[in-house]
Amino acid sequence: MQPFRYIRPRDQAAALEAGHADGAAFIAGGTGLVDLLKLGVEKPLSLVDLAGAADLPAAIEETPEGIRIGALARNSDVAYHPLVRRRLPVLSQALLSGASPQLRNMATVGGNLLQRTRCAYFRDLAWPCNKRQPGSGCSALDGDNRMHAVLGLEREGAGADRCIAVHPSDMCVALVALDAVVHTQGPGGPRAIPVGELHLAPGAHPEIETVLWPGELVTHVVVPVTPLAARSHYLKVRDRASYAFALASAAVALEVRGRAVHAARVALGGVATKPWRSREAEQVLVGQPAARATFQRAAVAALAGARPRAGNRYKLELAQRVIVRALETAAAGRAT
């Protein structure tokens, strides 16, 4: 592990100042960052521990705009919070499907938004990786790419074949389906960023993963409470029953009026370079009967633009089945 300075600012303002320094990195739960420090993938010059920043929120509260979740809220606190369980079931389910109870007790919402990929080549310094070392190449293209992305990849041009790493977060997939808004504080003042616009597909610059500036700090997330959100579901398929990253997952939300789909959200995890919202699938669903045939057409639409490689072609079929089952479960669920 490369040496670094450890700084524990007392408030947000001091944290922002410390975070603005060259090579500074924020740390909250540490589950992602400490792991990558040990691997030598992350090499910050200073670590700014947010735990001491008294005015950085960890609370989960109801506000007129929706449920407001502080950046320092732990994954387990969010997942088990009565408001979240009742009003945003897909978020609770997504969080509980991720990692282990220990990690969920540590990991924060702010950190989970910025979670780095689990691509084995990214994590192993011995391999070329455009995300870790721009221009060095992508080892996954012709390597072991069973876990890699089929969506969020450019077909041609400078952005083609630079990186096929999957975004690993479950929580982000649910937040994308729920139209959550990420609030930040940065050198330029506060910003509100729809979570769907926070992450960037790799394109020509896989090393740039979000629209955040260096030193910009996530302060909280606001999740609108809607009829859609109440009838939502997260389904995750993985190599073992628990405690594994997704091979494919879906966060879906349905508002059914009569027998027809009035509004729908479909977001995918485990198959894309960023938390993936499928507007194609949503368009197929709206106005159609809330029935299996509709869900199957939506699933086909969701994967229409996929670019599989040798090891991950199975994800096309798998992701479609996950979408259909998630929609069926949501449709059968009791609307509140």
Place this chain on the structure above:
Amino acid sequence: MDDSSTRQPAIGRPAPAFQLRARRPQLRGDDPISLPISLPITLSDFEGQPLVMALLEQGGVPIDAGSWQPDILRAEARGLDAALLVLTPDGLWCFRPDDQLQRFAALADLMATDLLELRRDYGLAAGAGAGRAGASAGLYVIDADLTLRFAHLASAAGGPTLTTLMDGLAIARRDLGHAQPPRLLLSRREMVVSCLCGALAAFLLDGPALGHAASAAAAVSSEVEIALHINGVTRKVRVDPRVTLLDALRERLGLTGTKKGCDHGQCGACTVLIDGRRVNACLTLAVMADRAPITTIEGLARGEALHPLQAAFVAEDALQCGYCTPGQIMSAVGLLREGQARSDAEVREAMSGNICRCAAYPNIVAAIQRARQDTQRESQQETQQGS
């Protein structure tokens, strides 16, 4: 041997007796967490467990103050249940496998005659200024019955290299077999002794290199003084910010009940409670745990009375090799506090962060259910009695 004042120690014979007395009484360490040493130390104090002794206080091995990292060596020795006695220019270091860190006694605090006799009886030259070639540093392994099993003497010129130490090891092996018919295989004891010597040799040679790395690192990573509230006791330590809570517990504070498995948050062997919640100590930097209440496996039992989960793990035979068990139990303590898991399936899911390579899972689930029901019954009885 032309020097009549030194004696070559004989392998396979009783190790020369020695004593190290304090020059003045009530010698205490200057480290805030060390315990007072009980001097004198004599050879017979070590009867019943292997002793590795290194005499490095004069010339020979170029170990400077600061490069000596006893914690690492202690961790090596702990695994073999061996005691260590080391004399360096820093002073005297003595560890038993279950001791707290003991850093004490500059050489000047020990009786000079005792040191001279020790060196002489173990084949070392009287002093660095003796002016004649002779061994100035030595490495010895003394068996549990106080028989000298291995000795390697290094000359003042050049100091030992890994090769010469390994040569010494090879010679030691031959010597071990000398009195007996030739044989090809080492006994288990000889194997343990050989491994220990190899580890120690490699470590001692790493010493100076570690020292350099540490001083380079110090330029950027400055140490931080923290207070760890562990099992109700506050322990002050200075740590590099890169040190994880797991390493601080095991290597600095001697609390080795918390285990290191994967060191990447994937196996759960390092599970402890911080603020009453189960977390992975391997992914927590020690500095991040400053002033937070921490509970480790050592803090569960009340004296001789086991924690209900410890008792349940015994009753249900919820382990085989036992390595993951402290983590499993700490995780289960967290699980019961969370109160989310009730059915067997829920318990299995809520314990998914703890891997058991022996696959004792069915009995682990049974133990947790037993403890959960016992605790529930007790609290119900209390409620009834109270109403």
